[in-house]
Amino acid sequence: MLQVQEKAGSVFFSIKAQPRSSKSMITGEYDGSIKVNLKAPPVDGEANLECCRLLARTLGVARSSVEIVSGTRGKMKRVKVFGLSAVEFTEKITPYLYSSP
Template sequence: MLDIKEDAGGVSIKIRVQPRAAKNQVSGVMEGALKVRLTAPPVDGAANKACCAFVAELLGVAKGRVAISQGHTGRNKTVRVEGLTAGQVLEKLNY
């Protein structure tokens, strides 16, 4: 089950990132975290930027509404998405 926390302004989603993948894609749920494969390398914040852009595109929100709140230097991240509810996120992710 996907670990999503909702508050008044939006949601926080746990994400596990695999950088340098063949293509950007969601590859399932692992230990409560959405497993995301990204083509970007984990150098100079490239994977973090790609993660935010991919999540924004996946959920249909502007890139400015998505930010990494925890895990800037690791694979396990918490991503904050403004303006959505947990139900909307689950519906868009088909979970």
């Protein structure tokens, strides 16, 4: 089950990033985290930027509302999205977690 925390008008969750994939997309859930394939390589923050853009587009928020708070140099990342409640976040992300690509 996806682990989401709500604090001070923001939601926090973990993602497992897979850079250098053929397509950027949310592919499901992995051990309480969102599994994300990213086309960009993990060089000069390109994959992190692409990850934030993908999440912003998926959740319908501004790119500036999505921030990687830890794990910028690894595959496991902790992400903060400002302006969503945990309920809103779960409603928006669930269809991407449990659907076929």
